[in-house]
Amino acid sequence: xxxxxxxxxxxxxxxxxxxxxxxxxxxxxxxxxxxxxxxxxxxxxxxxxxxxxxxxxxxxxxxxxxxxxxxxxxxxxxxxxxxxxxxxxxxxxxxxxxxxxxxxxxxxxxxxxxxxxxxxxxxxxxxxxxxxxxxxxxxxxxxxxxxxxxxxxxxxxxxxxxxxxxxxxxxxxxxxxxxxxxxxxxxxxxxxxxxxxxxxxxxxxxxxxxxxxxxxxxxxxxxxxxxxxxxxxxxxxxxxxxxxxxxxxxxxxxxxxxxxxxxxxxxxxxxxxxxxxxxxxxxxxxxxxxxxxxxxxxxxxxxxxxxxxxxxxxxxxxxxxxxxxxxxxxxxxxxxxxxxxxxxxxxxxxxxxxxxxxxxxxxxxxxxxxxxxxxxxxxxxxxxxxxxxxxxxxxxxxxxxxxxxxxxxxxxxxxxxxxxxx
Numbered sequence: 001x002x003x004x005x006x007x008x009x010x011x012x013x014x015x016x017x018x019x020x021x022x023x024x025x026x027x028x029x030x031x032x033x034x035x036x037x038x039x040x041x042x043x044x045x046x047x048x049x050x051x052x053x054x055x056x057x058x059x060x061x062x063x064x065x066x067x068x069x070x071x072x073x074x075x076x077x078x079x080x081x082x083x084x085x086x087x088x089x090x091x092x093x094x095x096x097x098x099x100x101x102x103x104x105x106x107x108x109x110x111x112x113x114x115x116x117x118x119x120x121x122x123x124x125x126x127x128x129x130x131x132x133x134x135x136x137x138x139x140x141x142x143x144x145x146x147x148x149x150x151x152x153x154x155x156x157x158x159x160x161x162x163x164x165x166x167x168x169x170x171x172x173x174x175x176x177x178x179x180x181x182x183x184x185x186x187x188x189x190x191x192x193x194x195x196x197x198x199x200x201x202x203x204x205x206x207x208x209x210x211x212x213x214x215x216x217x218x219x220x221x222x223x224x225x226x227x228x229x230x231x232x233x234x235x236x237x238x239x240x241x242x243x244x245x246x247x248x249x250x251x252x253x254x255x256x257x258x259x260x261x262x263x264x265x266x267x268x269x270x271x272x273x274x275x276x277x278x279x280x281x282x283x284x285x286x287x288x289x290x291x292x293x294x295x296x297x298x299x300x301x302x303x304x305x306x307x308x309x310x311x312x313x314x315x316x317x318x319x320x321x322x323x324x325x326x327x328x329x330x331x332x333x334x335x336x337x338x339x340x341x342x343x344x345x346x347x348x349x350x351x352x353x354x355x356x357x358x359x360x361x362x363x364x365x366x367x368x369x370x371x372x373x374x375x376x377x378x379x380x381x382x383x384x385x386x387x388x389x390x391x392x393x394x395x396x397x398x399x400x401x402x403x404x405x406x407x408x409x410x411x412x413x414x415x416x417x418x419x420x421x422x
Contacts, residue, residue, distance in 0.1 A: 002132070003037065004132045005121070029414070132156045133155050150192075186209065218405055234316060259275070259380070280302075323351035324351075331356070332355065
């Protein structure tokens with residue numbers, strides 16, 4: 001059996017959707033003749049021993065600095081948001097924190113993992129024979145580690161970019177920092193034998209920058225994660241969102257406006273509907289909910305573990321996927337979409353542009369991609385009437401097309417790339 005070293009910062013972080021991709025890859029590769037060893041950071045807690053994992057030390061400098069400066073660890077501080085919205089008395093501290101990140105956290109705060117991972121990788125590759133390396137980002141430090149090991153041991157290397165690097169529209173840095181880091185990205189990924197993106201839109205952007213072919217391998221889902229196939233649907237007309245809202249960028253404003261108008265027009269009874277958010281709590285969300293008079297309808301319940309989130313998705317009448325109204329969103333396909341496909345519940349995706357999410361929903365017929373408030377209102381009214389008449393909203397997803405996005409199909413594509421470069 002061939003051996004592959006998988007470098008992934010987020011492997012143990014099961015609350016992060018990105019870890020699902022790599023854990024599925026590590027779990028299924030042995031079926032195709034590849035034995036994976038995972039190089040990752042050591043974090044508190046116990047984890048299943050099914051995988052061959054090498055853990056290394058990692059110092060969270062950002063967390064330590066925030067503590068010293070008296071900044072809440074849950075606050076994100078970037079050039080475009082965060083410190084610009086804080087109270088004046090905290091403005092200077094947060095601005096200094098941003099400057100510190102710009103200078104000392106290059107290319108990211110996880111860079112302190114680099115030296116420990118390279119050291120562990122050296123020990124491993126000196127003593128055991130490997131046939132390839134896969135690095136997966138974020139964090140991009142994984143690619144820096146892989147490049148170092150690839151050059152030293154002359155191993156074929158696949159760089160898997162779950163999100164774009166400097167081309168990512170969530171990337172917020174000064175122009176000088178961006179130019180320097182883009183040069184680092186080009187020099188680093190130039191050494192990769194294969195690049196992988198998660199959507200054809202992202203692949204197209206990567207190809208423009210790196211002038212080399214890019215493989216598209218989407219994220220996927222596993223129905224094996226659902227223990228109970230007899231989960232009962234909620235009694236109420238429930239709309240559920242699971243995941244992060246990215247500091248207000250993915251607030252479903254159009255949904256709130258649509259629901260507000262439908263209640264005012266008496267097309268939906270406010271006593272029937274329940275809008276639920278499960279993910280990191282954001283104080284601004286409560287203000288937006290209040291603005292549209294939905295305090296008794298919309299609630300944020302905070303983070304839940306993955307198993308609970310999957311159960312919540314399965315019991316919901318409608319699943320909400322809210323995207324940022326930004327052209328760059330068309331490059332993305334959130335990992336939660338694949339969990340939603342697995343749940344077999346109707347999906348309402350709200351966005352401001354076309355993109356891969358829209359493509360998948362049209363292909364699978366698992367839901368709709370709504371751009372206007374009128375589209376949202378029509379979908380909600382039709383779904384609500386069906387719920388009133390039948391006690392549930394029916395699901396019309398095409399199973400044959402949905403199964404194309406299973407984890408087993410995802411791993412088959414990875415194997416094709418592995419075999420081609422080795």
